[in-house]
Amino acid sequence: MKKTLTVLSWLLAVPFYLMAQQINLEQIVVTPYRYPQAAGQTCGSLTVIGQEDIENGNPVTVLDSLRVVPGIVVRDWYGNSAKASIDIRGFGEQAAMNSVVLIDSRRINEVDLSGVDWSQIPLSQVERIEVIRGGSGAVLYGDNAVSGVVNIITKKGRGKPKLSYKSQYGSYNFDSEELSLSGSLEKLSYQLTGSRIHTHGYRNNSYLKSYDFGSKLEYAFGPDWNLRFDSGFHKADFGLPGNLSGTDLEVFDRTHSKYGDDYVKEKDYYFTLGLDKDFGQWGESSVDLSFRNRDAYSYFLGANAGWNPILKSYIETFSLTSKHAFKQPFFGHDNSLIAGIDIYQYDYSADTYNLSDQLQDFNDINKTTYAAYFQNEFSIFEKLKLIGGYRREKVSYDFDYHDNSGTYPDIDRKSDFYQKAYNSGLVYSHTEQSKVFLNISRSFRTPATDEYFTWGSLNLDLKPQVSDNFEIGTEQKFNDNFQAGLSLFRMDLENELYYNPTGGPFAFGANENYNKTRRDGIEFSFDAKFFSWLELYGNYTYLKATFRGDSYAGNTIPMVPRNKVLIGMRWLPLESLKIDLSTNCIDEKFYINDQANRYDRIGAYQTINLSLSYSRDNWKFLAGVNNLASREYSEYGVRNATTGAYNLYPNPTRNFIVKVNYEF
Template sequence: MNYKHYFISLFLGGALFAQDANLSDSQKPSNKEEISEKETPNEIKSSQESLPNETHFITASRNERAPETLAANVTIIGPEKIAQSNARNVAELVKYEAGVDVKKKLNTPSSYRIDVRGFGEVASANTLVLVDGRKINMPDLSGMNLDTIPLNRVEKVEVYRGGRSVLYGDNATGGVINIITRKESKKANTLTLNAEVGSYEYYRLGASLEGFAEDLQYAIDSSYTESDGYHDNSAYRTKTVGFSVLSTEFENLELAISGGKSESHFDIPGPRNGQRDSASYDGYYGDLKEEYLTITPKWWITNDVDIELQMNYREAEFDYTYPAAWGPSPDTYTSKDLSLSPKLTIREKWNGINNTFIVGLDHRYSKMEDFGPDKIRRSTGAYIYNTSAFLDETLFLDLGYRREAVRMNLNNGNNYDTNDLDAFSAGLTYNYAPNSKIFASYDRSFRTQRVDEGGGLAFDEALDPQISKTWQTGIQHQFNEKWAGDLTLFHIESDNEIFYDTTLPGIIFSGQNTSYGETTRVGFELGSSYLLTENLSLYANYTYMDAELGKDSSSNNANDGNTIPGVAEQFANFGFSWDFIESWNLNMNAHWNDDQYAESDYANSSDKQDSFITVDARVTYTWNWLSVYGGINNLFDEEYNEFTSATSEYTAPDRNFVTGFVITHEF
């Protein structure tokens, strides 16, 4: 039998009722006893209260909300799914979700890019990534090093599809990924040790300690990861340490403090040069050091009113060597980020209607120092957001508005101001049955240029802000206690979308950063999950996306109607989790990606990158305090390119293996 064709047929069959969230972990029927949680009076909740608490609330709304109350396609990846997954980091964890495309550009852990709803090569500037509500999107074009957030530290991951600039400002045009880290053990002090080894001389060691002592809850973790990498000159190593502390010692006051530090070294392999595991670069590398601190006091004025102030500081230093064509080398750049975010939340009945009203302010200061003039970006935004619950809390109306001002200096030292950035959102959600909803929403979001993203031939000109308008409507339905499904339709129109257009003239290379005239993205996400037996659950999802370039005066409309490169028109996922013997679990996930134009090929002048299908599997044995597992990635040894540019290709690894164990001790 041709196993590839067999899995493709499973996809086609599963697409008829494909899944958005593996039953979202929050849609999954459950007989588990609900975990109690501190509740706030008049907090807006779902009418269904029989689900595990750790996956029942989403905080990407800047207020705890049940997914069933949000006017969007929302996924929560909970602890069980994380424990059974073959993923080594957050990027690999979310790659099987509908509407989410994940690529690893340089085949190093620091080069992952998460793309929500088809923004291609500029996805890192259009998908907002948060850690406990803290932005980790870089102020420059370097992307995010998600490998510094070890999975043993992650409690759950929230995926919110659709614009969210009203609540978070810049970057939240395609969607939001919110990573929630482990805070404490509610049952006992817990020590966790884990180790993992795999192909390409890969190994990882990790340890965490979490627990409580009267009015103090804490969590501490550390990890070390190293690998020679699949390609020539692609070795990497990462060391991390992190902590979080929550104090409730003072009456009506909570004080949360978290911080961390990481050091990474990674070789830069470049594109393929001959054999699949070859690389065009030799001896080039990067060293990245990062540290951050977050302090969040929260004062409960009354049971219904609280004030929160989140203060974040982050500093990074990047030493690198690149081919001479890419600029001075070796070199060092540093970046610093400081943000202050006060927020007032009021939960009260107004005229007999439960309301949650939020008003807040976000101020962020970013500074980047490299071989040129210092690049500084300041942004200040104020927002209001209100949720009203009607009809016995089954109908939810969300309205929000943000006004933001941005000030930035460019490569030539000149300053420019953008003081008229407005974001709006409106959503209506109806819970017509338990775990079922129908919704419609509109969102106007924005994104501005990065500090090293100047326009013009000399890269020193201001670019017009990008404005994206998203309409979406959908339904999530629980057919019975075993079967759930969902369908979301979306339409995104962007004016002045910012990207590097290779069809424009350049000085050394062709191309300029530009604010392109118009782009559109129209598509749908279809999903389902099915509890076939008590021990076997299935999921599948399918995403269709028509992403096109519209009118653009800067290139004389030469690209009108072309497909946005780096975005597949279709992709799908299928998988299952099977407890086949007591204490044994088999988890398998398959991903199909349609062919697509290479990144930067806005003229659509080259052949498309071939489609591919990959399958990952993992077996886990759990006994009391011990969990042992073994996994295979790319089970059928598919040869494919995970990332392809207009001039080069970056091949994906062949079949590879991983095995490890987790030891947990409560005391």
């Protein structure tokens, strides 16, 4: 803690720059209400990362861009984004299962524990990223939206045809290229993008090879109809270097891999067909039909010590989502209502093979969700709005498991859940760019498909977790040169899903429910322009995540840092030249599996990033340095709950990036 206070004091004395901008409250966003609305009228904590933020900084992936958001901690296991997660408001090991990630409002969370593959989202396709922090998004987005929602809005073709070429080069033989074509005709808009990424990675066997293609087409037929077609293809091959134990780090350097032969190959593609209809005074309707297929081949020769090292998994996702937004005065007051239905069908299959490629067991699970929701926004007065919404969701599982060896019995079972979410609050916009809000909500998450299985047995005693959330906050623009935001929140959870390292029938570990947990937090951000050429801004997050009652009462939840600070400077010595300097400080936290808080923590760390961007005519150049001071740190670590032995996943030291963009 003394180190943290020293870092905080230094940061306050020597302000560096944060890359993400304070939110423009006049900006139109879509995530908080599922229809366009001014950011200043949203009843909750909202951050928007714009295209300028992305282009003028060092981020290579969407994941990198999210590091600057208050209340978010990023954990990248291997430094290549292929195995990574974002933690919104302190969920530690289970963070990936407690937030929803969308692309153009299309859900991309997997039904199992594999999480989101952040390398499949080319940053150059992104127009902006909208982040809701807190559980207010659960009414509109349902399962998993416990701590927040991330909506990645991709670019739409506009105006005359544009052909753009981007190239990036960096440390560890990083090499990326992209070609995109965009534009619009009288009724048709189009955006086509192809890209590839190759890197050896910071560690041995942390290579990544990925190839992506995306399309976004819209056709307006008639004055009131709009047809949309989106598609994407992703192919990736990446290494799995594994962890390094304390003993390993005494013998080898941080780039070592003890699993030099482990890897994953995956293919992922999707199609979405959407139809919009404007009914004039009776509102607007949208219907989307989507299909996604993901195949993965995982080879765990080292990690599994040769025991059934091959896993072939398949996930097919069908979805049908419809909504109707209706804006009409109610008793002389402005009123907006959205109502909709979401249907998702997941077909999950995971098959294990031995070294001879002989099937050892198969696990097929179907998950189906049916949900109906509504949310209403009523203007009590011109500047005061009342928000209310409700969601009812049915979740059904169908399990089919067979072990060829006969060690474990066959399983053919079904299970159903009914869950609800609500969202209520008040937002007072006393000026066009200032607001105060109060939000009370309930969010939930159901178990992932592979959370049900422990050592060949099915645990149908697992319950969905529920979170009751309270938040109060404000966004204030004091003048054209200074604005700030503050949020205070509490999340009380029941039956939180977690991995108990000493649970299960043989005390070898199992997924279980913990009766009660709590998150208390404060998020503060500011943006100050001292001159037209100098800007300072940053944010601070305080988060206390604890177990309540039972065996770990009062203990801190592992992998959740108490403090996070981001602060920095942007300097424009010339109109076409920008210099960004930013620092990120993350407090110490307990290792995964140390729910007892018995052992030492993963140390606090600080990284400093520097970038110089220059624009001239159709050219854009950027040179950047990440982790300028070459700190040695780890974002992820695990302990043995019995012996205390620890394993770390080292993150990259100082590294460089160069970006070149030309628009024809």
